[in-house]
Amino acid sequence: MIIGVLRETAADELRVALIPDDVRGLVAEGLRVVVERDAGRAIGFADVDYAESGAQMAERAEVFAGSDLVVWVKPPVYELNSMRCGMTTIGFQDPLHRRQIIDDLRARGIESVGYETVPHSRPDIDALSAMSRIAGEIAYDQGRQLLSEPKPPLRALILGCGQAGLSAIAAAVAHGDEPTAIGNRPEQQAAAIRHGANTFLPNPAGLLAHLTATPPALIICAAVHRGTHGPLLLDAAALDALRPGTVIVDLVAKAGGNCTATIPDRTVTLSNGVIVTHRSNYPTLRPLEASHAYSAATTAMIKTRFSSEHAS
Structure with a gap:
């Protein structure tokens, strides 16, 4: 499985979906990680930090072209036309306002996994509670x-x-x-x-x-x-x-x-x-703290999905 990490484009968003330490842990488990250039720059994570953690740095188009699963904090402000059938997105999906977009992606065979629907019984992957x-x-x-x-x-x-x-x-x-x-x-x-x-x-x-x-x-x-x-x-x-x-x-x-x-x-x-x-977006006022918490939940979510795929 190849994981793509996007640079955030929502207004005033400073967080990043995966921090370098968690990228290192995913790579150690046999996953490939592709990170969009400057994804962590706003909170002090340089591209070299991700590269030293085992990630491949790439432009946005390359992230989408090479990834099976794409992670973000907030939905991108651009169209997701480059996504392919069989891909998955993980992050906040804003289902109340993006319902039509999510439905259209599903019709194209693209799964949208939203933290808004994660149950409280799974605190390890409950990014919403952590941000709240x-x-x-x-x-x-x-x-x-x-x-x-x-x-x-x-x-x-x-x-x-x-x-x-x-x-x-x-x-x-x-x-x-x-x-x-x-x-x-x-x-x-x-x-x-x-x-x-x-x-x-x-x-x-x-x-x-x-x-x-x-x-x-x-x-x-x-x-x-x-x-x-x-x-x-x-x-x-x-x-x-x-x-x-x-x-x-x-x-x-x-x-x-x-x-x-x-x-x-x-x-x-x-x-x-x-x-x-x-x-x-109140959590972006503490972007480093929030990114650590969000990244921990995202890492757990990815590992859960990776394990289930290998078990099936």
């Missing part, structure tokens, strides 16, 4: 910086108790703030409390009453099931209940968003002084 943990922490820090007086203890509200939400809770505790978590399943309470939530509300239906009674300074929106649209939790009535200067960070805008006022990749101030912000 990084995103939750960064999103909390970024939101805090938008506050006019970010002095602890702040009241923080975390919507959603997945990996991003739990990470945001831990970040709040690290800042000395007082986080409240809202989930849609009672069993999420133990995880939220374990990460430091002062209070857990098991029913989003009580959100408006909570906002009115104990208005938070910072809200992190992280409520979404992987591969699906996020629920609208902060509607016009909820936004009207917030105080001027409240900051909302919506992590799930690409999945529809939890806040009705979210605009993808924008920071806006509403007429009542509430600030709503979104960024498509």
Whole structure:
């Protein structure tokens, strides 16, 4: 099997799908790896680092021409016309917005393996959870910086108790703030409390009453099931209940968003002084850390597929 590693082309994307150390491990297992030139340059991995790890460096066209399996972090911005029947792509596939592209590739005999659908029961290949943990922490820090007086203890509200939400809770505790978590399943309470939530509300239906009674300074929106649209939790009535200067960070805008006022990749101030912000890619703010975690999951995914092919 020949593995192709692409240089990322999405806006502001600094990560790389495989780091040199993991390339070395794959080569040691008998796999060939072809890396697009400058794939790791943004985070300090030169082409020579990959070559010394056993990879062949190539131009993009050569990567596609010679690979059986191509890995990326985010989908390329260019057309995938050079892919051949029998090839596989591994990475974030953005199935909500790229469904037609994925279906067209499938019709051409090309498989698209997306981390959005990896089950939680496979933590070794669960790149989404790894990236979500990084995103939750960064999103909390970024939101805090938008506050006019970010002095602890702040009241923080975390919507959603997945990996991003739990990470945001831990970040709040690290800042000395007082986080409240809202989930849609009672069993999420133990995880939220374990990460430091002062209070857990098991029913989003009580959100408006909570906002009115104990208005938070910072809200992190992280409520979404992987591969699906996020629920609208902060509607016009909820936004009207917030105080001027409240900051909302919506992590799930690409999945529809939890806040009705979210605009993808924008920071806006509403007429009542509430600030709503979104960024498509928080993990790229820590590209080296994120690349190590992403590469570990990608390496495990490749080995899993390689082993299954040899077993069949």
